[in-house]
Amino acid sequence: MSGASREGAHGVGQELVIEHVAAGYGKVQVLWDVSVRVAPGEFVAMIGANGAGKTTTLRAVSGVVRPSAGSIRLGGREISRATPSDIVKLGLAHVPEGRELFPLMTVRENLELGAAMRPEAARAQAETLGQVYRLFPRLEERAGQLAGTLSGGEQQMVAVGRxxxxxxxxxxxxxxxxxxxxxxxxTVFQALKAVNEEGVSVLLVEQNVGLSLKLADRGYVLENGQVIREGSGADLLRDPAVREAYLAL
Structure with missing residues (x-):
């Protein structure tokens, strides 16, 4: 996947809109009022301290956690009550924290699972696998190796590739x-940027604040389950409060 065009094999990314979302786990509320927008083809970073609600936001987007209030729309379609499998079919894929690979399956088998949910992805499996191997050549070298025997970095490549x-x-x-x-x-961040430059919209949660904001078109800062700041990646990098809180500057 080259970064030469905003329209690659995946086409132009869809818009993702999160509006006033509240969510949690049982009686424990984590998100209180989260609103985030990712425009088609945009790279957006979401930063914040541990426990701020970043992972829960992504889980709500992918259907793993069901919001108790608010709206989530993908390409204009409401998905806040959709199942994870239906959300994948609509064009959204989630790389979870911790990778969640199948350790006793090979690299290639783990990758191929990623195409199983969408008929159009299954039909183009061989083509997409070639694209993933070009993005991460090491995965082609390790294609027959059990995923559980890979290094952490290689496992992350598999998670993104899947x-x-x-x-x-x-x-x-x-x-x-x-x-x-x-x-x-x-290596992983360069791959994410290359995918974005092919037209895929990206919403990134990341502890490496400096690197993520340098790559991002825009960013959001979460604190206690709410968005407290937003702006371009460059503006947030210059923001004194962000620099003090997250960059130790």
Whole structure:
């Protein structure tokens, strides 16, 4: 996947709109009033301290957590009550925190699972697999290796690659640099940016605030389940409060 065009194999990304969403787990409320917008083809970063609600926001978007209030729309369609499988079929793929691979399956088998939910992705499986291998050449070298025997960075490549096998128009990614070396972090982030430049909309949750905001078109800051700041990536990087809280500057 080259970054030469905003329209690649996946087409132009869909708009994702989260409006006034509240959500939690049982009686524990985590999100109180979260509103985030990802325009078609946009790269948006969401930052905040641990426990701010970032992961819960992504889980609500992908249908793993059902919001108790608010609206989530994908390409203009309401998805706040849709199942995770239906949301994948509509074009959204989720790279979860912790990767959640099948350790006793090979790299290729894990990747191929990503295409299973969408008929159009299944039909184009061979083509998309080739694109993933070009993006992450190491995965082609490790195609027959059990996923559980890979390094953390290689497993993260598989997690991203598996999501891309669904040929998404929107990709939501949770903490991709967690536990990775700086070099492997750069590799994964470069791949995410390349995918975005092919037209896929990206919503990224990431602990590496400096790197994520440098790549992002726009960003949001979450605190206690609410958005407290938003702006361009460059503006947030210059914001004194963001610099003090998240960049130790």
């Amino acid at each position: 999501a891309l096998m669904a040929r998404p128009s929107v990709l939501v990614v949770d903490e991709p640099s967690l536990g990775l070396s700086p070099l492997m972090t750069q």
